[in-house]
Amino acid sequence: MRLPKFEHLQPESLEEALELLAEHGEQAKVIAGGTELLVSMKHGLLAPSYLVNLKEIPELNFIAYDGEGGLRIGALTKLATLIGSPVIQESFAVLSRAASLVAAPPLQQMGTLAGNLCLDTRCLYYNQSRFWRQARPRCYKTGGDTCHVVKGGNRCLAAYQGDVAPALIALGASVKIAKKGADRIVPLADLYTGKGERPLALQADEVLVEVQVAAEAARWGGDYQKLRYRGAMDFPLVGVAAVVSRDGLDTIARASLVLTAVSTAPILAEEAGRLLQGQELTDELVAQAAGAAYEVARPVNNIGSNPSYRRKMVRVLTKRAIRNAWVRE
Ligand SMILES: Cc1cc2nc3c(=O)[nH]c(=O)nc-3n(C[C@H](O)[C@H](O)[C@H](O)COP(=O)(O)OP(=O)(O)OC[C@H]3O[C@@H](n4cnc5c(N)ncnc54)[C@H](O)[C@@H]3O)c2cc1C
Ligand code: SF4
Missing domain, CATH: 3.30.390.50 (CO dehydrogenase flavoprotein, C-terminal domain)
Incomplete structure (x- = not known):
């Protein structure tokens, strides 16, 4: 499974990250460790045009008591x-x-x-590859009008x-x-x-x-x-x-x-x-x-x-x- 194409943005301060997010809106997604986001992108669940990487922002990395x-x-x-x-x-x-x-x-x-x-909500019918999901109609979470878990259900219960x-x-x-x-x-x-x-x-x-x-x-x-x-x-x-x-x-x-x-x-x-x-x-x-x-x-x-x-x-x-x-x- 391949990652879809995206532009990687590397802000060095929180202010810069917020500027980038304000500029790109719904087309951008924040990435931190990437352990969930990249899997979802490989599955074709998300395809942001921009990834705003927070990793180089030291002011977000602290524990204070x-x-x-x-x-x-x-x-x-x-x-x-x-x-x-x-x-x-x-x-x-x-x-x-x-x-x-x-x-x-x-x-x-x-x-x-x-x-x-x-973390996003999860479901056996959602957290699958695009190929796997193609076998069924789209459900509420992917923009369709059905749920494969609760037959006749009117919303997503992921x-x-x-x-x-x-x-x-x-x-x-x-x-x-x-x-x-x-x-x-x-x-x-x-x-x-x-x-x-x-x-x-x-x-x-x-x-x-x-x-x-x-x-x-x-x-x-x-x-x-x-x-x-x-x-x-x-x-x-x-x-x-x-x-x-x-x-x-x-x-x-x-x-x-x-x-x-x-x-x-x-x-x-x-x-x-x-x-x-x-x-x-x-x-x-x-x-x-x-x-x-x-x-x-x-x-x-x-x-x-x-x-x-x-x-x-x-x-x-x-x-x-x-x-x-x-x-x-
Ligand atoms: C095999 C496997 C097993 C896992 N098991 C568990 C488990 O047992 N329990 C569990 O809780 N999790 C589990 N996870 C999920 C995940 O690894 C962890 O929850 C991890 O802490 C996610 O952090 P991340 O920095 O990698 O998130 P990322 O993948 O970078 O981001 C996850 C989401 O959070 C958003 N995001 C990240 N940072 C910010 C921010 N500062 N502001 C706004 N949005 C933000 C991203 O845009 C994305 O939508 C598992 C993942 C895998 C691959
Ligand atoms: S709509 Fe139903 S099948 Fe789709 S993700 Fe939600 S609970 Fe799962």
Whole structure:
């Protein structure tokens, strides 16, 4: 499979990158590590005329933490750097763990934080070569008017399968997004539209610049649990991030549970968190919270494995994640 033709643009500052994106609009695409984008281009899913490469922009590559301002991570930070960061290992373990379960070490050396957060949604009928896809009519995600997964369905249900977003959403993270002449800070959860066809609330001329986590999150315990075919490599079939904080010795002050790979966007299991809040942790309570997480999971048959099995595994992984997060708090 060959890459389509494109012009490679190499800005040396964020300002220059934003200029280029403003100039080329929908014809341009940002590239960071390229581990997802180039595969999609080879499959003929995307054919941007310009690739705006962020790799030579040092101001996007940093990890900064202070006890008042909290944690800030530049968009271009490699997953391997994030995993190896002592402050993230010690104070934001859920993030370190989720990143360490992305793909495999060679891809963690290339893949970046923003590239991971900005992953496209995936589907067995979409992430295929052009030749493979030609055997079927176009579906909603490729501009057609049908879905091969849900017969008679009226929208695309391609799955969001990023591992890092659930951990960061559970930590209450925000993202800074910039375009020429303006920037905005939004909760990371709001980056995801829930639409399989167009999963990100990001315009063509916008760049995700950094991720921010409040300092208080450094005191919370967290865990990320992942189900995948091959432990050494694959995207999640289910992922569950849990973050908890204590009130005194035995009471849960706050709990946040976020699921991935079971819908078109990461899902905050609000009822599960609410059930745990203000309670002492018991087996019965953990089972109730896991049941509430199960209720909001909506896997369909589009990323491998049986959806009802994946949904059952939400219950299992949620229990494990809550228990581990509590011990680490
Ligand atoms: C075999 C294989 C297995 C994988 N397994 C996993 C897995 O288990 N879990 C997982 O989460 N991922 C997995 N991935 C996906 C991918 O490797 C990682 O998510 C990686 O972190 C993507 O980062 P990148 O820098 O390479 O992104 P790129 O490929 O460079 O970009 C991905 C997308 O993000 C956009 N983008 C990049 N940076 C920015 C920015 N700053 N602002 C706005 N948009 C931006 C790009 O335009 C593109 O649309 C896998 C990939 C492969 C090939
Ligand atoms: S879920 Fe349906 S519409 Fe979406 S990519 Fe898959 S087949 Fe296409």
